[in-house]
Amino acid sequence: MSHHFLDVAGLCFAYPDGTEALNGVSFRLEHGESVGLVGANGAGKSTMLLALAGLVLPSGGTVNVGGTILARNTVGEIRKRMGFVFQDPEDQLFMPTVFDDVAFGPLNQGLSVPEVSSRVRESLEGVGAAHLSERPTYRLSGGEKRAVAIATVLSMLPDILVMDEPSSGLDPKGRRLLIQLLKKFTHTRLVATHDLDLVMEACSRTIVLHEGKVAADGASREIFENAALLERCHLEPPLCMQGKC
Ligand SMILES: Nc1ncnc2c1ncn2[C@@H]1O[C@H](COP(=O)(O)OP(=O)(O)OP(=O)(O)O)[C@@H](O)[C@H]1O
Numbered sequence: 524m525s526h527h528f529l530d531v532a533g534l535c536f537a538y539p540d541g542t543e544a545l546n547g548v549s550f551r552l553e554h555g556e557s558v559g560l561v562g563a564n565g566a567g568k569s570t571m572l573l574a575l576a577g578l579v580l581p582s583g584g585t586v587n588v589g590g591t592i593l594a595r596n597t598v599g600e601i602r603k604r605m606g607f608v609f610q611d612p613e614d615q616l617f618m619p620t621v622f623d624d625v626a627f628g629p630l631n632q633g634l635s636v637p638e639v640s641s642r643v644r645e646s647l648e649g650v651g652a653a654h655l656s657e658r659p660t661y662r663l664s665g666g667e668k669r670a671v672a673i674a675t676v677l678s679m680l681p682d683i684l685v686m687d688e689p690s691s692g693l694d695p696k697g698r699r700l701l702i703q704l705l706k707k708f709t710h711t712r713l714v715a716t717h718d719l720d721l722v723m724e725a726c727s728r729t730i731v732l733h734e735g736k737v738a739a740d741g742a743s744r745e746i747f748e749n750a751a752l753l754e755r756c757h758l759e760p761p762l763c764m765q766g767k768c
């Protein structure tokens with residue numbers, strides 16, 4: 524199953540105003556790994572994930588998804604295999620009802636109507652949002668939108684799951700479901716988050732971004748035990764390692 528690897532090499536990107544968001548980012552995720560992407564505000568996490576989705580075009584470096592190099596002519600194929608949950612759920616939800624939004628991906632995959640219905644039901648149940656199925660998406664609360672955005676991605680059964688702040692806005696029960704879901708998902712996972720306790724529970728490996736560069740990459744516990752590294756990258760240990768939970 525090595526085709527679910529994700530290899531990022533020397534990725535560079537500057538926004539049009541000159542802000543250098545990525546300064547030569549390199550890492551490789553093997554199939555089945557669950558990896559946290561952490562870093563202070565502005566460290567480059569969201570930009571990194573936008574680059575993986577082909578939504579920003581790097582000025583240098585490569586993204587290799589299971590042997591396919593990300594480029595204009597491959598981005599469509601790659602997006603079919605990678606499921607992206609973006610930082611703002613508003614970027615993800617565009618259909619009139621929750622059901623339609625979660626059904627959109629499976630319908631495009633050519634599944635039959637009963638298959639689509641069962642995918643939608645399972646995905647919404649997975650995030651505790653089955654009761655929202657018939658609701659208009661634009662009338663949901665922030666946390667409800669987040670849960671539905673996650674379901675839209677799960678319903679496509681992606682090979683690689685990429686999430687940006689997935690626990691933000693979720694209530695404690697929703698966050699717990701998300702952690703269970705991340706643990707259950709057996710393929711490759713990359714989760715950008717400030718929820719370091721979620722990383723400790725659901726990600727065995729952590730990559731620390733600092734000012735657009737990889738400052739550290741290793742076992743999550745070792746990363747969060749490295750006080751000097753955390754200080755330098757404006758991070759704090761997870762609450763569970765501060766004896767606060
Ligand atoms: N549209 C934009 N135009 C110019 N600069 C931007 C834009 N979006 C982000 N940046 C800058 O790029 C850098 C990386 O931002 P990014 O959003 O990737 O950080 P982040 O690690 O996701 O932060 P956060 O934890 O706050 O979500 C920051 O310096 C930010 O100010």
Ligand SMILES: [Mg+2]
Nearest residue numbers: 568569570610
């Ligand atoms: Mg971000």
